[in-house]
Amino acid sequence: MLVELIGEAGRKIHTARSRNDQVATLLLLYLIDEGGRLERELAELTSVCCRRAMQWADLAFPLQTHAQFAMPGTVGFWILRYAVSWDRLRRHAEYFTGRWGQYCPLGCGAAAGSSIPIDRRIQARELGFAEPSPNALASTSTRDECLEYLWLAAQTALHLQSFATDVIAFSQTPFGWTKYPRAFGTGSSMMPNKTNPDAMELLRGESCAVLAAHSEAIMLLKGLPSGYNRDLQCVKPIVHRTAEKLSRLIRMTTAFLEALEFDAERLREALKLGNIGATFRMERLVREGVPLRKAHEQVATEVRSASEALTGTNLDCTTYQTIGGANPGETRRVAEDILAAMRSSA
Numbered sequence: 588m589l590v591e592l593i594g595e596a597g598r599k600i601h602t603a604r605s606r607n608d609q610v611a612t613l614l615l616l617y618l619i620d621e622g623g624r625l626e627r628e629l630a631e632l633t634s635v636c637c638r639r640a641m642q643w644a645d646l647a648f649p650l651q652t653h654a655q656f657a658m659p660g661t662v663g664f665w666i667l668r669y670a671v672s673w674d675r676l677r678r679h680a681e682y683f684t685g686r687w688g689q690y691c692p693l694g695c696g697a698a699a700g701s702s703i704p705i706d707r708r709i710q711a712r713e714l715g716f717a718e719p720s721p722n723a724l725a726s727t728s729t730r731d732e733c734l735e736y737l738w739l740a741a742q743t744a745l746h747l748q749s750f751a752t753d754v755i756a757f758s759q760t761p762f763g764w765t766k767y768p769r770a771f772g773t774g775s776s777m778m779p780n781k782t783n784p785d786a787m788e789l790l791r792g793e794s795c796a797v798l799a800a801h802s803e804a805i806m807l808l809k810g811l812p813s814g815y816n817r818d819l820q821c822v823k824p825i826v827h828r829t830a831e832k833l834s835r836l837i838r839m840t841t842a843f844l845e846a847l848e849f850d851a852e853r854l855r856e857a858l859k860l861g862n863i864g865a866t867f868r869m870e871r872l873v874r875e876g877v878p879l880r881k882a883h884e885q886v887a888t889e890v891r892s893a894s895e896a897l898t899g900t901n902l903d904c905t906t907y908q909t910i911g912g913a914n915p916g917e918t919r920r921v922a923e924d925i926l927a928a929m930r931s932s933a
Contacts, residue, residue, distance in 0.1 A: 603694055603701035607727040607815040611692040612714070614823065618732050621830045622684030625739065628837045629677035630929055635844045636670035637922040639663070644915040644922075647904055648764060648854040649863050656861030659902045662849050664913040665753070667922055672746045674925050680739055681932070687732050691716035695723035698814050727815045730808060730822045737801040737826065740833045744797035747836055751791040754847070755784050763853045768846035786843060793836055800829040862890045864902050 589597030644663035649656040691711035694700070700723045707719035720726040757764040771786035804825050807818055865886050872882035907914040911921070 603696060603703045603705045605695075605697035605727075607697050608692045608695040608723075610820075611695070611726055614730075614826075615687055615692065615732060616714070618736050618826070619684055619687050621826075622680050622687060622736060622739075624830075624834060625736075625743070625837075626677055626680040626684060628834060628841075629673050629680060629743065630933075632837055632841045632844075633670050633674045633677060634926060634929065635841050636666050636673065637926050639844060639847075640667040640670060640922040641919050643849065644918040645904075646849060646851060646854060647858060647902065648849075649857050649861060650913070656857075656863050658866050658913075659858060659863055659904055660913040661904055661915055661918065662854070663915065663918045663922075664904075666844075667918050669746060669750055670922065670925055673743070674929070676739060676743050676746075677929075679742075683732075683735050683739065687735075688715060689717045690720035690726075691718070692720050692726035694719060695726040698727055699723050724813055728811070728813050730804070730819060733822050733826050734801070734804055734808070737804050737829060740829050741798050741801040743833060743837070744794035747840060748791050748794045748798075750840065751787040751794075754787045755791070757849075758784050758787075762857065764849055764857065766848040766850055768843065768848075770846065771843050786839065790836055790840060793832060797829055797833050797836070800825050858902055865890055867901060867906055 589600055591597075640663040642663065643666060644661055646662040647659055648662055648665075650658050650660035650665070691707070691714055693710045693714065694705055694707035711717070711719045754765060754767075756762065758767045767782060767784055769782065771784070772782045773785050775781040775783060804822050807821050807825075811818060868889075869879070869882045869886040872885065873879050877885070904913050904915055907917070911917065
């Protein structure tokens with residue numbers, strides 16, 4: 588076909604090249620594109636999280652540890668946890684995408700370069716790379732960049748699964764904290780009283796394939812000898828399907844977050860449970876000069892005896908004073924800092 592299009596030059600296209608280095612180059616170009624897409628989609632998801640964090644910064648509810656009510660927090664502080672996590676991965680994607688554009692494999696040939704003295708710097712420059720790759724055998728034997736992308740995808744999916752699990756828990760009948768968006772759920776085929784959180788359950792389930800992709804690729808590469816082996820071909824479909832699936836999951840999560848709302852009255856009622864003001868009570872005693880272990884023992888005794896002393900405990904989240912804590916002002920500050928950093932790097 589090339590000969591038909593460009594004449595004799597088409598017969599020279601493989602000079603000092605092999606399928607091995609061509610595939611490695613095309614795969615790198617694909618990863619650069621997908622890394623950029625992942626960075627952009629994580630930026631949009633993070634932006635939505637930050638905006639919602641500022642909107643929900645004063646909406647108090649119980650934070651949990653060990654699936655037990657633990658301390659007062661806010662919905663804004665909770666969603667900021669995901670903004671911070673996804674922004675970290677966005678910055679990793681930005682870094683790796685830049686690194687993937689450093690070395691160009693084209694011109695490495697099958698395994699050891701070529702005796703024909705082509706200038707690989709020209710190919711690298713014309714394809715947008717910084718320079719030729721420094722070792723032909725490494726370029727044709729490895730798929731390290733694929734593993735880096737799949738690691739980023741797996742880390743992203745871990746947080747997607749946690750987010751889905753949180754929302755499912757918040758939406759269950761005893762809590763009823765969310766106003767679950769009907770467009771992201773379905774009714775039961777038999778029980779007319781139910782709306783199922785289908786989108787979040789599917790997000791949690793579909794993320795498993797993204798998590799497994801990294802392990803699958805590692806197993807394919809494990810124990811391969813140096814030099815091209817056909818096993819490497821099996822990595823490509825893993826990367827392709829993971830990239831497409833992850834993109835769909837991130838975009839769905841972004842749309843879901845735009846539609847999600849919370850029931851402030853149900854949240855207020857939940858704050859009355861579990862003695863979650865106990866830590867504030869203990870720290871107030873510490874500020875008054877009581878040693879912490881003694882204050883802890885005193886408040887634990889009050890909790891066990893259902894003492895009236897905890898009834899009027901202040902649950903105001905402005906009580907938090909430390910950097911990164913659940914103070915509404917601190918939540919807004921961190922959210923604004925993340926948004927500002929993304930604007931400056933855009």
